[in-house]
Structure formats: structure tokens, C-alpha cells
Amino acid sequence: MKHLRRLNKYFLKYKWWIIPGSIFVIISNIFGVVPAQVIGYAVDLITENVQIYNLFQGFERQEIIYTIFSSNLLYFGLLVILLYVMRGLFLFFMRQTIILMSRHIEFDMKNDIYQHYQELSLGFYRRNNTGDLMNRATEDVNRVRMYVGPAIMYTINTFVLSVLIVWSMFDVNSKLAIYCLLPLPFLVIIIYYVNTLIFKKSGKIQERLSELSSFVQERFSGIRIIKSYVREDYTRNMFEIQSNDYKRDSMSLVKVSALFYPTMLLLIGLSTILTIYIGGIQVMNGSITAGNIAEFIIYINQLTFPVTMLGWVTSLIQRAAASQKRINEFLDIPSDIQSTEPEDKEITGHLKFENVSFTYPDTGIQALKNLNFEIKEGEFVAIIGKTGSGKSTLANLIMRMYDVQDGSISIDGKNLKSLNLKNYRSQIGFVPQEVFLFSDTIKNNIAFGLDQVTDEEVYNAAKNASVYHNIIDFEEKFETMLGERGITLSGGQKQRVSIARALIKSPKILIFDDCLSAVDTKTEEEILQNLGKMMAGKTSILIAHRISTIKNADKILVLDDGKIIEQGTHSELLSLNKRYTELYNNQLLEEEGRSI
Known part of the structure; x- marks a missing residue:
């Protein structure tokens, strides 16, 4: 139950749903137990009246006794019907409070989980599959809802009904009650054993379902690749393997449940046999009446429901605990990116990198090494370099999708980590690769x-x-x-x-992460001209592979293996006759080759 403690805040929030719901449970069960006593009196009445009726065989009074007897039976029948109608009414009220509360908690949980997902950094999403994230926010939450709604409702119902029935049994005859309840300790042992199995198997099933969801989501996203490479049969076979694993674990859980319920019913049947046998002896001894036996048999049959529910509720609680454990694993992960500054601040776009190094925590790959450069307010700065040189990583650090491990990044003279994150990002325009x-x-x-x-x-x-x-x-x-x-x-x-x-x-800062690669040269020039008008006096950062795209930049940074190896204007870099010049000449040769 330790994994389910996180739900206490929701129970506290909806306490005015739980309290009346619990009261309705108690009242409905009182109306459920009383009919057994009424039927017991009715059976005794029938027994006595039949004897009296037979004594007046051949007398006129026999007709009067028959009329009184019929009226009493009608009265008791109507009373039992009324009691069950009242029980049904309060059961309706019970479901309208507790089950509706569970839907509200489900709504709150999904919103809390989604909000937490939103706050987590890009590193979290690099480490986890989308299908698994979705499964924890849907299937796992639904299993938890079955705990906060039906499981709690039937737990209270089972407890109250069991207490009322056991108390009524001992009130009638202690010896008969003890014999009737003898099989219950064996049931407790069975439930304890089965609980452990259900918990382990439920956790395994949810893991299989997450894997299956991730597999399907990924294949649907890449359906064009699958069709292009004619791999439909292969992916179908892979899906079948995943499905078989899920089916095997699910069938294993079903087998445990299938053995559990017949065992419970067997023990309940044994209680009924003991009731008739021991009760019959006591009737002959004059300790109890035949009506008491009828009353006990009804109690035993009524106990069938709470005992059966006990197994079902136990299964729900164990599944919910397994699911809540999976949910807690992600809810307990703090965001790598923290923002404690509440004040909003308008930025001007003056950026400065000082000895910045960055290594991806999930892969251990060092993307940037000791970067030092400055972008002044209103400058148009271009970044160029071969694939894997760290260009996109640099853009992500400016956006503060990751925090630097060494060095610092400052905006308008203030450390980036000290700024209000939402306010800062709202002033940036970002076009991803x-x-x-x-x-x-x-x-x-x-x-x-x-x-x-x-x-x-x-x-x-x-x-x-x-x-x-x-x-x-x-x-x-x-x-x-x-x-x-x-x-x-x-x-x-x-x-x-x-x-x-x-x-x-x-935006105050505009970042283009190699986002003009799919447009033609004419369209590219048109976009850049419009960009020059819009971003006049504002900071623009353009990451590109084509030199023709960046040659008019105020400053060009050339990256290689996470380091800045050259920086300057287009003409200054050409005059150096180094890496930038090599890139420029290679692209000229490619363009000439295409024109031929």
C-alpha cells in the first residue's frame, strides 16, 4: 500500500464525497441484513401457523386462521420488498458519490501527470519511449481509478456487511456462528498467497503493455519506411511476438484468478453444509428454531458476496499498487531544468558563452568543448560545421533545453539559469531542424x-x-x-x-536550426530578406550547411568536434584560407557539378 499513499491528497480533496458515500454504504447494508431476520420470523410464523391450522381441521375457525396467516405472509413479503427497495436506493446513492469521485480523481491524476511530463527536460524524453509515457497516463491511471472507486466502495461495503452479518449470527447463536465461520481463516491464508502473485504478475503485464504500445506507436510513425522497404510481414511477425508475450503473462494472471474464485465458493458451500448439520441438531435440542436456520443460510449466502468481492477487490488493489508504482517512478523524477525566478524580464538578446562544455548525460557523448563567444544585441550570427559538430546542441543550450555542466551562458549580463524560464522562452522564436x-x-x-x-x-x-x-x-x-x-x-x-x-x-531572439535545407535558393533568399526586415535590431542565429545562406551574416562561427575553430565575417574567413574556405570551395564545386 506504500505506493498508493500518494493518492491521499486526492482523498482529502474529495472527503465530502467519501464521507456521505461511506454513510450510504452502511445504511444500504443495514437494509440488506434486516430482511434475513424478517424471513426468519416468517419461517417460524409459517411453522407455528401450519400446526395451529392442522389442529383446527374440520372447524370453522380454520378459515379464520388461514385468513390471518395469509395476511401475515403478505405483510412480511411487502416488508422484505420495501427493505430491498430501500437498499437499492442507498446503493444508488453510494455509487453516485464514490464512483463519481473516482472519475474526478482520474481527471486530476491525468492532468497532474501530463503537467509533470511538460516540466521534464528533453533528456527525459530521450531516455523513455512515447508509448510507455502514454500507457502510464492512460492504462495505469485507469487501474488506479478502479482502486479509488470500485475497490474502495466494495471494501467498505464488504467490511460493513461482514461485520453486520457476523454480529447478527452471534446474536442468534454463538455455537452455530463459530461453526459457520470456521472455513474463513483458510480463506485468509489463500488470499494472502494469491495477493503476492497478483501484484507481481500485474506489474509484469503493465510492462508488457507499455512495450507493446511503444512498438505500435513507433511502427505507425514509420509506416512509410516500412512500406518502402516491404517489411510489412516482418513487422507483423514482430508484433505477434510482442502480443504473445503479453498474452502469456495475462493468461498466467487469469489462471491464478480462476483457481481463487472456485476455492472461495467451495469454502462458502462448506459453511452452508455446517449450518444445516449443526443447526439441525440444535433445532432438535430446542436451542434454536427452524427460522433461525433459514436466517443463517441467508447470512451465509450474503457472505458469498463480500468474500467473493474480497478476492476481486484484492486483485484491484494489487493491480492499482503495481500501476501506481509505475506512475510514481516518473512523478518522482525531478526536472533537470529548474526555474526559481518568478519575475518576468524583457530581454534584449545579448548572449555570451564563457568556457561552456556540455556532455549528454544519457549517452556520455561530449558535444561542446570550452566554447567562448559573444553575440551582441541585434546581430545576425551564423553557425556552420559538419554533421555532429555540436550546432544543434548549441541551439538547445541557448533555449535552455539542457543546462551546461561547465562554464556559463549569460543573457544581457545575467546568468541564464537565473531567468524565469517560461518568460525567457516566450521571447525566443525557434525553428527546429x-x-x-x-x-x-x-x-x-x-x-x-x-x-x-x-x-x-x-x-x-x-x-x-x-x-x-x-x-x-x-x-x-x-x-x-x-x-x-x-x-x-x-x-x-x-x-x-x-x-x-x-x-x-x-521574438527578441530568433534561432533557425538548419531549417532552410528543404527550400529552393530563390525561396531561401526571399525568406532571408523578409527576416532581415522583421529582425532589424533583434538577435538572429542561423544554423546552416549552405554557405550561400549565411554569407551576409554579421558573424560566422565555424564549429568542428564541439569547438569553435574559426569566427568572423564571410570575407574575413575566406581570407584565412582554412576550414571555412575549404567548405566554400567544396560547395562551389558541387553547384558547378549540378549545373553541368
Whole structure:
């Protein structure tokens, strides 16, 4: 139960649902136990009246006795019906409070988990599969909901009903009650043993389900690659292997449950046999009446429900504990990126790297080594280098997606770590190398970074990104729905929509992470011209592979193996006749080769 303690805050929040719900449970069970006593009296009444009726055989009074007897039976029958109607009414109230509370807790849990996911750094998402993240926020939460709703409801119900029945049994006859309850200790031992098995198997099943979800999500995302390489049969076989593992563990759990319930029913049946045998002896001795035996048999049958529920509830609690343990594992992970400064501050875009080194914690790869450079307010700075030189890592550090291990990054003279994170990022426009668009309209994708935006602002951003004319050619124009990850658009169109999304914010710092690779040279020049107008007096950082893209930059940084090996303007770097010149000459040769 230690894993489920985290739920106490939700129980405290919804205490005014639990308290009346528990009261309704008690009242409903009182109305459930009383009918057994009424039926016991009715059986004794029948026995006595049948004897009296037979004594007056052949007399006129026999008809009067029959009328009184019928009236009494009708009265007792109506009373039992009324008691069960009242029980049903309070059971309805019980479900309307406790089950509805569980849905509210489920809602709160999913929001808390999603909020925590949002706060975790990129490193967390590099280490964990999307399918597993989704499974913990859906399947695991649903299992926990079964604990906070049905499990708690039936636990209270089972406890109250058991106490009332046992108390009623001892109130009638202690000796008979003891014999009837003899099989219960064996049931407790069985439940304890089965609980351990259920807990272990439930945790294993959830792990298998996460693996299966991750597999399916990844294959659906890469469906074009699968079809291109004609690997449908291979992936189907892999899916079948994963499914078989999940089925095997699930069947193992089912077998445990299948053995558990018949065992419980066998013990309940044994109690019924003991009741009839011991009770029959006591009736002959005059200790109890036949009605008491009928009453006891009803109690035993009523105990079948709580005992059966005990097994089911135990299974729910164990599954919920296993799921909550998985949820807690992620909820207990603190974000690598912490922000303690509450004050918002408008930045000007003066960046400074001092002895910055960075190693990815999950892979151990050192991406940047002792970087020192400065970007002044309003400068247009370009970064170039071969693949793996650390360009994208540098952009992520400026965005504070990761924190540096050595050295410091300052913004306007203040350490980046001291700034309010949300406020800082809201003033940055970022276009990633891997474009991601949501399954939404083009308009909403462009306006994603702002809470309120006019149509005119969306249109202007699209024009500045040179994608406006492409959009208005669509039948639905800006209301065109994009497929998953923007699959409806071409590569160049996706990049330009992503650029429009960054430009509409009018950011203080704009970072382009090699996001012009899929557009032609003419479109690239148009975007850069619009960028020059929009970002006049603001800091722009452009990461690129093509020198033609960056030659007009105020400063160019050349990265190699995580180090800055050259920096200066285009002409200054050419005059050095080193790595930048080599890159420039190679690209000229490539362009000449393509033109031939």
C-alpha cells in the first residue's frame, strides 16, 4: 500500500464525497441484513401457523386462521420488498458519490501527470519511449481509478456487511456462528498467497503493455519506411511476438484468478453444509428454531458476496499498487531544468558563452568543448560545421533545453539559469531542424506560440515565410487540416509553416536550426530578406550547411568536434584560407557539378 499513499491528497480533496458515500454504504447494508431476520420470523410464523391450522381441521375457525396467516405472509413479503427497495436506493446513492469521485480523481491524476511530463527536460524524453509515457497516463491511471472507486466502495461495503452479518449470527447463536465461520481463516491464508502473485504478475503485464504500445506507436510513425522497404510481414511477425508475450503473462494472471474464485465458493458451500448439520441438531435440542436456520443460510449466502468481492477487490488493489508504482517512478523524477525566478524580464538578446562544455548525460557523448563567444544585441550570427559538430546542441543550450555542466551562458549580463524560464522562452522564436506540425489547421499551427492572434498576423507571418501563396491554393486555405506530423504538406512547405510559427511571435531572439535545407535558393533568399526586415535590431542565429545562406551574416562561427575553430565575417574567413574556405570551395564545386 506504500505506493498508493500518494493518492491521499486526492482523498482529502474529495472527503465530502467519501464521507456521505461511506454513510450510504452502511445504511444500504443495514437494509440488506434486516430482511434475513424478517424471513426468519416468517419461517417460524409459517411453522407455528401450519400446526395451529392442522389442529383446527374440520372447524370453522380454520378459515379464520388461514385468513390471518395469509395476511401475515403478505405483510412480511411487502416488508422484505420495501427493505430491498430501500437498499437499492442507498446503493444508488453510494455509487453516485464514490464512483463519481473516482472519475474526478482520474481527471486530476491525468492532468497532474501530463503537467509533470511538460516540466521534464528533453533528456527525459530521450531516455523513455512515447508509448510507455502514454500507457502510464492512460492504462495505469485507469487501474488506479478502479482502486479509488470500485475497490474502495466494495471494501467498505464488504467490511460493513461482514461485520453486520457476523454480529447478527452471534446474536442468534454463538455455537452455530463459530461453526459457520470456521472455513474463513483458510480463506485468509489463500488470499494472502494469491495477493503476492497478483501484484507481481500485474506489474509484469503493465510492462508488457507499455512495450507493446511503444512498438505500435513507433511502427505507425514509420509506416512509410516500412512500406518502402516491404517489411510489412516482418513487422507483423514482430508484433505477434510482442502480443504473445503479453498474452502469456495475462493468461498466467487469469489462471491464478480462476483457481481463487472456485476455492472461495467451495469454502462458502462448506459453511452452508455446517449450518444445516449443526443447526439441525440444535433445532432438535430446542436451542434454536427452524427460522433461525433459514436466517443463517441467508447470512451465509450474503457472505458469498463480500468474500467473493474480497478476492476481486484484492486483485484491484494489487493491480492499482503495481500501476501506481509505475506512475510514481516518473512523478518522482525531478526536472533537470529548474526555474526559481518568478519575475518576468524583457530581454534584449545579448548572449555570451564563457568556457561552456556540455556532455549528454544519457549517452556520455561530449558535444561542446570550452566554447567562448559573444553575440551582441541585434546581430545576425551564423553557425556552420559538419554533421555532429555540436550546432544543434548549441541551439538547445541557448533555449535552455539542457543546462551546461561547465562554464556559463549569460543573457544581457545575467546568468541564464537565473531567468524565469517560461518568460525567457516566450521571447525566443525557434525553428527546429526536424519540423513538427500538429494534426490541426494550418492557421492554428502558425498561431501555436500565441494565446491570441488575428487572421492578419497569421497571413503576414505566412507571407514572411514565403508560404502564403501555397496555402491559399488549398481548397480550405488556412483552415486546411494537416495530417499527423504535417504529412499533408511537402517537406519545404512544412519547413516554411514552421518558420511562420516562429516569426509570428516577433521574438527578441530568433534561432533557425538548419531549417532552410528543404527550400529552393530563390525561396531561401526571399525568406532571408523578409527576416532581415522583421529582425532589424533583434538577435538572429542561423544554423546552416549552405554557405550561400549565411554569407551576409554579421558573424560566422565555424564549429568542428564541439569547438569553435574559426569566427568572423564571410570575407574575413575566406581570407584565412582554412576550414571555412575549404567548405566554400567544396560547395562551389558541387553547384558547378549540378549545373553541368
